[in-house]
Amino acid sequence: MVHHELTARLNDGGYKNWLKAGICLLHLREGLHAFTNREMRRFHENLLNRNQSLRRPCQRSCRPKNNQLYSECVVCAEWRSEILKHHTHPAGTVNWGNCRPQLWSQDHWELAKAYMPRGQTGEKGSDKCDASALLNLLNYCDHFSYIDQERVRKVIHCRNELMHSCGMQVGDEWMRRYKACLERLLQLLTNVPEVAAANQQIHKTLTAEWSVCVSGVDQVDMSGEDRLEIDCMSQWEIEAGSISQWEVELLRERLQEVQFNADAQEFGEMQSLREFLLANPDLGEQLSPELLEITSLGRKRKREEQSEPVQD
Template sequence: MQSELSIRLNDDGYKNWIKAGLCLQKIRDCLHGFVRTEIEKFHQILLGTNPNLRQRICSNYCRSQGTKFQKACFVCEEWKREILKHHTNQNSTIYWGNCSPLLWPTNAWEVAKVYMPRGQANRRGPENCDAAALLNLFIFCDHFHFERQKLIEVIKCRNDLMHSVEMSVSVEWFKNYRRKILVLLQEFQNIPEAKAANKMIQEVTSSDWKVKMTVTDAVDAAVKFTDEEFDVGEVYNVELDLIKEWAEELSLALEEQEPLQQHLNSLNTFKEFLKRNKELESMLHKELQQLFILEKRLNSGKDL
């Protein structure tokens, strides 16, 4: 594991890709408690504002799928109207399939997921989401009052990372990203956990991870983080999480099928990357199987 990781980290573009992803993880982690508390408050506000939402339970097991939510019962229709009142852009695509409408009266997080991008159906709390999902929540739910453009800029950077076929970003891109992410953190200065995240992110983005390798057959790698040795296992775990997120993003793109050939090319590049890094291939078996199933269906012309 260490030898292959050290070789990958000697590529500056890949190393910056990992470091940028680590910063997003730190932002996500520092926001968990704040988001959970605020969403519970928001849920109580909804219940207190609309008497029709109180002590009523869906009796029809209403379901939503993708961007569709139709034939709702009275209770779910009331919740839908109230949720949309607090959406900052009702003309945007809303992924109703993220949530279970019948849980809206009792589960605040199921309400929150209406304001998030696709792919949140199995996320049971803020700790299970990526940074982009939480930042989208801040943008589209009017309960939050952060500066919209700062959030958008970092979401764009996250999308660059997840859409990078080579899993690589330039030095210039990384410098611009560092500036945007530190500007965003100013918005979170009243969140206690954000202070530690800010310090870590400044260290990550301003330092180099120096990889030392022996010239013997047995490669001994060590990752230097600032002036201290950063645990190689931690770097590897960050890398693994990011690649899983990248693969999940590709799966969602393949399901939507637009532009199909571009996504299939990305999948082929991903497979070539894993062939060169066998230990990652073995750790990503579940994600690869999902991608292969989608690829087979698409190549056979079957609907997903």
């Protein structure tokens, strides 16, 4: 069966661009998983070899509170100092709430999460992290200083523009700039097999047409041209299945982000996402838990606004 709902959405050029750009981020994420895991394991081992006291276990089962790390034990305090020493912007916000400090001496990925955006607490490995988390790791941990940080930051900027784009729409000029930013970053990692494979998938995505023509031809008596059309439709079904899965994954990531950062701007985006899912029942059905959650958050926000005292 032809994916009519997806086909209709892809008739909107702005949305098709948005979806293509987002899927490129999913491919980039896959390419960075093994690379960042290997590099952070190496970084962790280097820290332990240079400072044997970091091998000692946590003495108080230290844990952050409200994204801050208070009254940590002497071991975790030393880890904190080491993390800041290797942070490219130590005066900025460090999301200690991502970490379980008592595991810093044992788990290289608990160390990695100190260099990531909020919301990574439950992620126990690189394969659980999205592109934003991994790109921020490259940007904020000086172990990756051999990578041109300006190129990393430009991709982060494009990613943020994409995920906060009004109505999930981006234009052709934006796509050209985005493609150039991706290519310039990936050029630095061509020696990493997983990144090279991701680069191929990104190129394939950016150059794909993603269109199908359905004419209602009677298959009993078809010309060669008609059979070719049906073959194209069959190929589209295969592609559409993958595109649909990526679409849901990308929207789920966006929904989780707006739920986690429920400020005024995110609230407006949350409402737009809710309206989009209601207007596209095939997506609303697959994302029904997230749809229920943002509906509940929306009602809670309205009640809070109504209960706020009126100021003179």
